[in-house]
Amino acid sequence: MEKNPREAESVDCREASRLLCAAYERKLSATESESLTYHLDRCFMCRNFDSQLKFLHTAAERFRSGGK
Numbered sequence: 001m002e003k004n005p006r007e008a009e010s011v012d013c014r015e016a017s018r019l020l021c022a023a024y025e026r027k028l029s030a031t032e033s034e035s036l037t038y039h040l041d042r043c044f045m046c047r048n049f050d051s052q053l054k055f056l057h058t059a060a061e062r063f064r065s066g067g068k
């Protein structure tokens, strides 16, 4: 069954957090980042998770490049 294009915009929290993690490993497709943005606009929990991820990622980057 074909997926309704409107449905691509609504992901659940599990899918949203999967996309948030994936965004650090690869470039998200236009549809994926659109769905993610759409979800983040509406979900405080995932925005919170996003900022935690950003924090961890920045810390890890600093650790890796600042080393020693």
Ligand SMILES: [Zn+2]
Residues within 6 Å of the ligand: 012, 013, 014, 016, 039, 043, 044, 045, 046
């Ligand atoms: Zn969510």
